[in-house]
Amino acid sequence: MKFLDEYRDGELAQKLAAEIHRVTTKSWTIMEVCGGQTHAIIKFGIDELLPKQITLIHGPGCPVCVTPLEVIDQALKIAARSEVVFTSFGDMLRVPGSTTDLLAVKALGGDVRIVYSPLDAVKLAVENPTREVVFFGVGFETTAPATAMAVFQAAQKGLKNFSMLISHVLVPPAIEALMSSPNCRVQGFLAAGHVCAVMGYEEYFPLAKKYHIPIVVTGFEPLDILHGILLTVQQLESGRAEVENQYARAVSRAGNLPAQDLIKKVFKIVPRKWRGIGEIPQSGLGLSAAYAVFDAAKKFKLADHRVEEPAECIAGLILQGLKKPHECPAFGTRCTPEHPFGATMVSSEGACAAYYRFRRHDAKELAGAK
Amino acid sequence: MCLAIPGKVVSISGDDPLVRMGKINFSGIIKEVSLAYVPEVVIGDYVIVHVGFALSKVDEAEAQKVFEYLRQMDELGDLEPEGVK
């Protein structure tokens, strides 16, 4: 497949890795922001190609993992209602709320359906005028254009039986929150390529300057990630702190303007709680006043509530890059993808699930078999 | 939901930019996706798709850059056995 296979070439990967070895003279800690990158790093064993001095830590960029328990609980309440068709991306179905998950609600008779695109949910609302269709609108800037368009089209069609439970999150405020934490060990970031495909990368210039930290917009294939790491290390070694774009084949500095326009129209920036991290100011998207009638939390009059995470789960520390999954006492024993304690074990983009799938046995043996 | 791979636009339907849809071929799997956010895209282009929406067109010239970089590295290596920066 064009634009795919050539970025997975093992020989070229070795070459990039050799160059990283050549330029590295000191220890550096680099965070990849996006769960898609974490998945690729662990799957292809990219971390094992790197010099020992380079530590990759896995960032909070898995939307499934950071959706707060309270919102999952709200989703479960809505999905259990008899008049509701609850629609969601497939990876949200197994995320544990405080007592159960969407799959269990479905097994008990709830009408829970997986959709590929939020527009499929709008279509369901048109086809089922007597049912209340609710879409679970989660994700980063990458899914926001899709959910914004679904709300916009629902408004244009005058749909009264469509609404959205929204828990959108934004990357730059999360980077800011990480960097301003006293525990922060991150010295360079691989920014999430597809988030930047939508938003561009102007937002990162003030962050790079304020925290004197290199930020390299990076793609998702092995060669992209190695190239992104190389550019970051080159900056670190020479004392630079710039915003660079490794992923220029899909990302422009300004990003996707039509998508940004619709996001601005339909949503407004709100404070948002991140599972395992806590509330981050200005870090989420909620419906703007003009589209507030599509807010499912309001429509079904769900009260705010606070719940505690399972005590054993250290997903919060993992999402901040302070611990690795195998350092969790429950990892692979009491907590598995079949019986996840935390969201990072559920989603394929979550660090715990990536380690479980690819690193359960001997990590070296896996790297050798690759 | 964030894992996205590039696909090739094989057909386009609808003129209104807001409802323009395209059939995209992902290594043999065909999916219908919204082209609302990529008005410039034509048949034969490659696009990055997320949850049913094409978000950007893959730029051919830019796509070559990392390979060019690797080639230059090789050439430099040939000239200077020690390797120069």
Ligand code: SF4
């Ligand atoms: S292994 Fe399970 S319990 Fe431990 S941090 Fe990951 S999700 Fe939480």
